[in-house]
Amino acid sequence: MHEILQKDLLAPRVTRYRVLAPEVARARRAGQFVIVRPRDDSERIPLTIADGDAETVTLVVQEVGKTTAVMADMEAGESLADVCGPLGEPTRIHQVGTVVVVGGGIGIAPAHPIAQAHKAAGNHVIAILGARSRDLLIMEEEMQRASHETVIMTDDGSYGEKGFVTTALKRLIDDGRQIAEVVAIGPAIMMKMVSQLTRDYGIPTLVSLNTIMIDGTGMCGGCRVTVGNKTRFVCVDGPEFDGHQVDFDLMMRRQAMYSEHERRAYEEYQRTHRCRLDARLEAARS
Amino acid sequence: MSDWRERKLKERLKLPPQPMPEQLPEARVKNQGEVALGLTPEQAIAEAQRCLQCDKAKCIAGCPVGIDIPRFIAAIADGDFGAAAAAVREKNLLPAICGRVCPQEDQCQVVCAVTKALKSVEKSVSIGRLERFVADWERERGAIEIPALPPPTGRRVAVVGSGPAGLTVAGDLIRLGHAVTVFEALHRAGGVLIYGIPEFRLPKEIVQKEVDYLERLGVEFRYNWVVGKTVGLACLLDDGYDAIFLGTGAGLPNFLDVPGENLCGVYSANEYLTRTNLMRAFDYGIADTPLAQSRHVAVVGGGNVAMDGARMARRVGAESVTIVYRRSEKEMPARLEEVHHAKEEGIVFELLQNPTRILGDERGWVTGMEVQRMELGEPDASGRRRPVPIAGSERVLAVDTVIIAVGNQPNPLIAKTTPAIRTTRWGGIVVDPTTQRTSLKGVFAGGDVVLGAATVILAMGEGRRAAQAIHQYLEDEDWTGAPEPAALLEHAVQNA
Numbered sequence: 001m002h003e004i005l006q007k008d009l010l011a012p013r014v015t016r017y018r019v020l021a022p023e024v025a026r027a028r029r030a031g032q033f034v035i036v037r038p039r040d041d042s043e044r045i046p047l048t049i050a051d052g053d054a055e056t057v058t059l060v061v062q063e064v065g066k067t068t069a070v071m072a073d074m075e076a077g078e079s080l081a082d083v084c085g086p087l088g089e090p091t092r093i094h095q096v097g098t099v100v101v102v103g104g105g106i107g108i109a110p111a112h113p114i115a116q117a118h119k120a121a122g123n124h125v126i127a128i129l130g131a132r133s134r135d136l137l138i139m140e141e142e143m144q145r146a147s148h149e150t151v152i153m154t155d156d157g158s159y160g161e162k163g164f165v166t167t168a169l170k171r172l173i174d175d176g177r178q179i180a181e182v183v184a185i186g187p188a189i190m191m192k193m194v195s196q197l198t199r200d201y202g203i204p205t206l207v208s209l210n211t212i213m214i215d216g217t218g219m220c221g222g223c224r225v226t227v228g229n230k231t232r233f234v235c236v237d238g239p240e241f242d243g244h245q246v247d248f249d250l251m252m253r254r255q256a257m258y259s260e261h262e263r264r265a266y267e268e269y270q271r272t273h274r275c276r277l278d279a280r281l282e283a284a285r286s
Numbered sequence: 287m288s289d290w291r292e293r294k295l296k297e298r299l300k301l302p303p304q305p306m307p308e309q310l311p312e313a314r315v316k317n318q319g320e321v322a323l324g325l326t327p328e329q330a331i332a333e334a335q336r337c338l339q340c341d342k343a344k345c346i347a348g349c350p351v352g353i354d355i356p357r358f359i360a361a362i363a364d365g366d367f368g369a370a371a372a373a374v375r376e377k378n379l380l381p382a383i384c385g386r387v388c389p390q391e392d393q394c395q396v397v398c399a400v401t402k403a404l405k406s407v408e409k410s411v412s413i414g415r416l417e418r419f420v421a422d423w424e425r426e427r428g429a430i431e432i433p434a435l436p437p438p439t440g441r442r443v444a445v446v447g448s449g450p451a452g453l454t455v456a457g458d459l460i461r462l463g464h465a466v467t468v469f470e471a472l473h474r475a476g477g478v479l480i481y482g483i484p485e486f487r488l489p490k491e492i493v494q495k496e497v498d499y500l501e502r503l504g505v506e507f508r509y510n511w512v513v514g515k516t517v518g519l520a521c522l523l524d525d526g527y528d529a530i531f532l533g534t535g536a537g538l539p540n541f542l543d544v545p546g547e548n549l550c551g552v553y554s555a556n557e558y559l560t561r562t563n564l565m566r567a568f569d570y571g572i573a574d575t576p577l578a579q580s581r582h583v584a585v586v587g588g589g590n591v592a593m594d595g596a597r598m599a600r601r602v603g604a605e606s607v608t609i610v611y612r613r614s615e616k617e618m619p620a621r622l623e624e625v626h627h628a629k630e631e632g633i634v635f636e637l638l639q640n641p642t643r644i645l646g647d648e649r650g651w652v653t654g655m656e657v658q659r660m661e662l663g664e665p666d667a668s669g670r671r672r673p674v675p676i677a678g679s680e681r682v683l684a685v686d687t688v689i690i691a692v693g694n695q696p697n698p699l700i701a702k703t704t705p706a707i708r709t710t711r712w713g714g715i716v717v718d719p720t721t722q723r724t725s726l727k728g729v730f731a732g733g734d735v736v737l738g739a740a741t742v743i744l745a746m747g748e749g750r751r752a753a754q755a756i757h758q759y760l761e762d763e764d765w766t767g768a769p770e771p772a773a774l775l776e777h778a779v780q781n782a
Contacts (some may be wrong), residue, residue: 254550
């Protein structure tokens with residue numbers, strides 16, 4: 001059992017958990033993930049590690065379905081049933097020069113340790129952070145600390161500049177900045193757009209994929225993606241791949257494989273569990 | 287009751303084999319309950335009395351763990367089920383499991399004297415069913431006794447993986463006084479017994495009872511530990527473990543390498559069965575893990591895993607389930623019993639058919655599988671006749687789900703993270719066949735990670751041999767005499 005030591009709401013439906021997991025914490029490196037089962041009857045879901053210290057790992061989770069909702073309803077002091085890891089290959093960090101780390105939405109959380117590691121390796125780190133709007137932007141301060149320059153983009157212009165992360169990246173390229181490598185983590189569509197842009201300029205681009213998984217150790221193959229016309233397992237061959245080689249359209253379709261199940265389970269959970277919670281809170285207040 | 291001994295051999299041979307009571311096909315495809323319900327005590331005694339009690343019993347040598355089969359069967363025939371259970375347990379730690387999933391028809395029962403006399407393995411004494419009977423009798427009475435353990439030796443052994451090989455090693459070593467910690471990557475112990483073999487063939491409660499028994503003996507289980515990731519092998523040795531056993535299994539699924547294999551609705555059998563067995567997707571609504579709601583399913587492959595996948599698909603509501611196999615029924619590696627059960631449950635067999643591609647719609651979901659007709663040519667390296675495609679014979683099976691059950695390879699995680707462990711070209715760990723020693727001092731391996739995808743009982747046999755060698759090594763700390771790498775490789779090639 002892994003106790004939640006601290007829980008903060010970073011943005012609407014986006015929660016940060018500091019979880020006691022000493023073995024995982026000691027072994028983890030930038031780019032790796034864990035498989036979490038919040039409760040005994042829950043699904044196993046992969047979550048990328050956003051930060052950590054000697055005893056704990058930090059996970060940032062957006063509520064998108066039942067399992068993440070169950071997690072959102074857990075409080076500090078409660079324990080997650082399973083935290084298994086660290087899994088996947090760590091990010092390969094070399095001294096290369098200027099590295100642009102693009103984080104979109106909650107993708108900023110897994111981008112954070114990678115930015116930290118590149119900075120520590122002596123690279124010049126430019127962070128481009130994207131969010132739909134100001135209230136959905138997370139970890140701005142942490143990313144500022146982990147980088148040398150930070151550019152913020154919002155879809156609606158409510159903070160930073162109005163536009164997408166690709167707008168900011170294109171400008172850096174047009175300004176003649178010598179970019180040795182781009183790391184992009186965020187929604188699949190964002191990673192696809194970033195990869196399309198950098199392909200034209202021949203800039204090596206790493207993306208971190210978040211697919212459906214069960215065991216996370218290479219056993220089920222549910223996470224498989226097509227990279228350079230070959231089947232690869234995200235859990236053991238990834239989670240990072242050459243963005244120019246990934247078949248994002250196929251990956252997006254596979255990610256949506258259970259969307260109907262997920263929608264129904266989420267609605268059912270909100271209808272039954274959350275309504276009861278609200279009723280109990282009401283009763284307690286009166 | 288002991289007058290059965292007086293009966294002449296000729297008379298014993300005339301006694302009819304006892305049929306296994308089973309759930310009827312039309313009922314069982316609607317539940318996850320066991321198909322085979324188990325012999326009644328009266329049936330078990332009647333079946334046991336068919337045994338000829340040979341002086342030189344060949345069945346013992348046919349058993350990979352060497353159970354004293356005539357002795358336990360005689361005890362059943364006498365009605366002394368407790369003594370029978372004790373006799374089985376002397377050699378087999380997991381009798382309720384082996385009694386259900388061992389291929390007895392290829393092991394103890396094929397060499398049974400009754401098989402020889404009646405010229406049919408189907409008329410053999412049902413050794414497996416009798417083993418299951420005594421194990422169930424013992425468990426249901428809560429009568430599994432904890433043996434007296436020797437004083438602790440102070441030596442510690444790490445077992446990596448809690449499948450049949452790992453559980454056997456743990457059980458053997460704890461009874462020799464060593465401290466044992468089992469590291470399991472998943473959240474439950476049992477390996478393939480939990481994630482792979484379905485409830486209707488092996489109830490998970492039975493596996494859990496066996497794990498509970500080991501815990502009562504003092505074995506410590508650590509879940510969610512991925513050795514090679516959470517902690518390295520070298521760390522375990524540094525951490526004060528005196529020896530390590532690797533029983534990480536053959537968990538890496540093979541795919542067909544045909545177009546369309548990554549469409550939505552294509553599963554490895556591992557994934558399909560893990561979702562349903564370990565994660566209990568058949569109980570969706572209570573368990574959270576989803577499964578595609580399939581109407582027409584094709585299962586590619588002809589082994590036990592293919593039968594498991596097909597029969598599970600039937601049970602979770604598929605209207606039609608088709609096994610697609612590239613050779614003929616004769617070459618199918620699945621047990622006859624499994625094939626028979628699958629047929630009873632309405633599974634269609636498309637034999638001599640080989641998938642050439644999987645077709646999908648614009649949403650990326652499977653709509654069909656193209657297959658090509660094959661004919662059998664000359665025997666290949668496996669001794670089975672090689673299937674040869676017939677040009678122009680392609681046609682499309684209309685299915686919305688494809689389950690690929692064409693075998694597994696050893697899990698590469700340990701080998702990948704511990705280069706000092708020698709592996710074969712196909713990823714199996716190289717061991718000395720007599721001691722199960724690997725190329726790294728203090729590290730032993732056994733089961734499917736050495737054999738490739740084999741059987742539960744062969745994995746247990748390797749575990750037993752490894753446990754003896756580990757015990758010896760802990761006594762004398764002698765690692766010399768390990769064979770030269772060339773000998774290791776030779777063994778590996780033989781196994782491959």
